[in-house]
Amino acid sequence: xxxxxxxxxxxxxxxxxxxxxxxxxxxxxxxxxxxxxxxxxxxxxxxxxxxxxxxxxxxxxxxxxxxxxxxxxxxxxx
Amino acid sequence: xxxxxxxxxxxxxxxxxxxxxxxxxxxxxxxxxxxxxxxxxxxxxxxxxxxxxxxxxxxxxxxxxxxxxxxxxxxxxxxxxxxxxxxxxxxxxxxxxxxxxxxxxxxxxxxx
Numbered sequence: 098x099x100x101x102x103x104x105x106x107x108x109x110x111x112x113x114x115x116x117x118x119x120x121x122x123x124x125x126x127x128x129x130x131x132x133x134x135x136x137x138x139x140x141x142x143x144x145x146x147x148x149x150x151x152x153x154x155x156x157x158x159x160x161x162x163x164x165x166x167x168x169x170x171x172x173x174x175x
Numbered sequence: 176x177x178x179x180x181x182x183x184x185x186x187x188x189x190x191x192x193x194x195x196x197x198x199x200x201x202x203x204x205x206x207x208x209x210x211x212x213x214x215x216x217x218x219x220x221x222x223x224x225x226x227x228x229x230x231x232x233x234x235x236x237x238x239x240x241x242x243x244x245x246x247x248x249x250x251x252x253x254x255x256x257x258x259x260x261x262x263x264x265x266x267x268x269x270x271x272x273x274x275x276x277x278x279x280x281x282x283x284x285x286x287x
Binding site: 144145148149152157159160161165167168169 | 240245259263266
């Protein structure tokens, strides 16, 4: 079961509208991605909480259809 | 919803052991690259940890995800607190934050 990068980006942006999302398909198999998400919503949150926001945006797909998403989160630069 | 029996067991594990890694496979034979990466980091740092194989127990495999609201394995706990999965542990290791955290929590790492 695979999921395409555009879908991942769309889901993240639905929950975090200001997010800058860059996604790389690591193996070209639609199953192993690396995503870098930049959003002001991460402000004041721990890394765990930041990643949880992204996982919530993916609504249960992470760990199911989406086997591997290496995640990096950061705040927008001022 | 976490099964109360499973969450009690997780609470006990992470209270009884200073550093716990829920992983796929065992520290000697990890069954997944992400679990292997965290084992490698902890071993490299000389941290003693208890590895718990979630593949051996389907209820635990789901239970630990519910427990931490975290969808993936591996999961690292230090002194009862969820630290993160593979990406976070790696990032913290590279920045030196992991060592600081372990020292703050009184977990010994190998002297550099």
